[in-house]
Amino acid sequence: MECKTCGVGDKVEIAAKITGRDAAEITRCSRLECGHAWHVAIPTIDTGLPLEVAEPARCTCGEIATVNGLLVEGRLHAALGKDLTEDVYRRWLEQVLQALDGIPAEIGAPSLIHSATLAAKSQTTGMSEKTSDLNKLLGRAIKAVS
Numbered sequence: 001m002e003c004k005t006c007g008v009g010d011k012v013e014i015a016a017k018i019t020g021r022d023a024a025e026i027t028r029c030s031r032l033e034c035g036h037a038w039h040v041a042i043p044t045i046d047t048g049l050p051l052e053v054a055e056p057a058r059c060t061c062g063e064i065a066t067v068n069g070l071l072v073e074g075r076l077h078a079a080l081g082k083d084l085t086e087d088v089y090r091r092w093l094e095q096v097l098q099a100l101d102g103i104p105a106e107i108g109a110p111s112l113i114h115s116a117t118l119a120a121k122s123q124t125t126g127m128s129e130k131t132s133d134l135n136k137l138l139g140r141a142i143k144a145v146s
């Protein structure tokens, strides 16, 4: 779907969750690759009237807000490339490690915090590669809590 914050182009959905349901509609939380998430209301009954699709609303799910915010920041860092400063990166990394600690990985996979620590410590990758590795882990974390 198109992200109202990023604007241009379709964004891949990392995960989705039904967050609300009543007689007339369900609310679906779409978590996008850019780190933004939107609530879309989908009518459950066919009224025979032309479908009135409500505008997506900003996600208010507490449990993913932190991880989503960090992914948004991580995307900005990745876009900066070589202009990303060590200072900004370190501050972000610290928050990422805190946020990933305790979020379970897929069954059989090493824990997210373990993978993140390894990625951050790697001697062979630069800051921008580390940022994109960590963004991938944040994506997995979003999936895990969805």
Ligand SMILES: [Zn+2]
Binding pocket: 003, 004, 005, 006, 007, 011, 032, 034, 035, 036
């Ligand atoms: Zn977005």
Ligand SMILES: [Zn+2]
Binding pocket: 019, 029, 030, 037, 038, 039, 059, 060, 061
């Ligand atoms: Zn949500």
